[in-house]
Amino acid sequence: MKFSLTAQDKLSKARAGTVTTDHGDIQTPIFMPVGTAGTVKAVHQRELADDINAQIILGNTYHLYLRPGLDIIERAGGLHKFNGWEKPILTDSGGYQVYSLTDVRKIKEEGVTFRSHIDGSKHLFTPENVMDIQRVIGADIIMAFDECTPYPCDYNYARHSIEMTHRWLQRCCDRFDNTQPKYGYNQTLFPIVQGSVYKDLRVRSAEVIASFEREGNAIGGLSVGEPAEEMYAMTEIVCNILPEQKPRYLMGVGTPVNILENIALGIDMFDCVMPTRNGRNGMLFTKNGIINIKNKKWEDDFSPIEADSDLFADKVYTKAYLRHLIHSGEILGMQIATLHNLHFYMWLVGQAREHIIAGDFYDWKNIMVKRLGQKI
Template identity: 70%
Template structure:
């Protein structure tokens, strides 16, 4: 993998770059749609490419390990071939699922014992196992195994968890060195900065991660309930320490406003279930604010779904029609909304990139954020 900086904003830390992988290039800043089990829910792969203009998607190691299972994925030739996706894929390591399965797992120095949310069966993941599973999935970018601490989190626990995450990283790095890619293309390991919302821990973790000289780095353990201002503060600290010549990936963030604010702090890559999950519940993001399409106010609004939208659904369907589809529990409602929200997210980061290259990102961002956060 290779990362090249193409431009910087004069009045913020925003950057525009290009990531080169064996499955194609990614222009940053970038948003990665979440394809948890080998699908971005309800959206065909051809729409992800042609309409939404996705350059990379994310898969989930924990979920893919449970089903279809690594044996099936390996027989298929990896996740790319299994789901007929020719562009880059990033997989998380399962660390966030460890966090979210608090009543179904036990963490030790060796790894994590957990019970499947599907059938209750018992499983164990060590850092080495997480690397082996990601080898079999075959993502271009793979994540180190970490523990994502909750919010709020006591200082002592946050420190111990961070130190264990660092020890686990050493084991992940060694495992990647001991093994080879299975499908004839390179896989790149990103370590993850932890430390909850404690400045000294975030500083210590970022310094340790930076010292590993990885090809890219991630920021984890944020957007787990902390106030946005705390998230931005932690991001700012970490981005000031992580190498400038390597991409920075903020995991699990967030709203359109969150993304623009974190781009301004120096983040290059984002993922979040929010655009697709909210879409399935009738909640749309637009450049002028958010819309709840289940509200009665849209019942006779025959104007285009989003006059400023960039994809075909925005002009082809009216607000009244989409509201009708949700009221009727029609599957088309979720498809239209998902395509709209994902296309909006991708168009937003594309526009941000252009403003960075043009040199007026900060001014544009400060104008956009209040609009993005209002309710229509």
């Protein structure tokens, strides 16, 4: 993998760049739609590529490991062949899912023992076998196995956690560097900075992660309940340490406002379930703010979902019709809302890139932040 910088904003740390992988280029800043089980819910691959203009999607090691299982994925020739997506894929290591399984997992130095949410069967994730699993899945960018601490988190727990995460990272790197890709194209390993909302721990973790000199770096353990101001403060601290010549990925973030503010701090890559999950429940993100399409005010609004959008669904379907579909529990309603939100997120990061290159990102960002957070 290669990363090249195209432009840097003068009034912020926002930058535009290109990540080059064997499955194609990724223009940053970028949002990655979440395809947890090998699919972005309610969206065809053709729609992802042609209508949403997604450049990379995200899969999840934990979920794919449990179902369909490694044997099926390997026999298919890797996740790209299995799901028909020809562009880059990134896989989360499963660390966040392990974090969310508080009642059915145990964390030890060896790794994490957990029970499947599907059938209750017992499993063990270690830094080594998580690397092996992601080799089988075959994503272009794979994540190191880490512990994602909750919020709030006791300082001593957070300190012990990052120390273990750093030890796990060394084991991840050793295994990754002593194995080979399975499907004839290269894979890249990203370490993950942790440390909860403690400045000294974030500094320490960022310095350790940077010292491994991998091709890219990630920031985890944010957007887990902490105030947005804490998220921005930790992101700024870490971005000041992580090397400028490598892409920075902020995991699990977030709202459109979160994305713009973090781009301004130097983040290049984002993922979040918000546009798809919220869309399926009737929340639409638009250029002028947030719409709850379930509200009665849209019942007889026969205007297009977003008239100035270039997405066919935004121009063909009306707010009233989409409201009817969502209230009726129709699958088409979930599809339309998901398409709209993902298209909007891709439009947003695309506009951010254009304004960075044009040299007026900071002023544009400040205008958009005020607009995007309001409820319509």
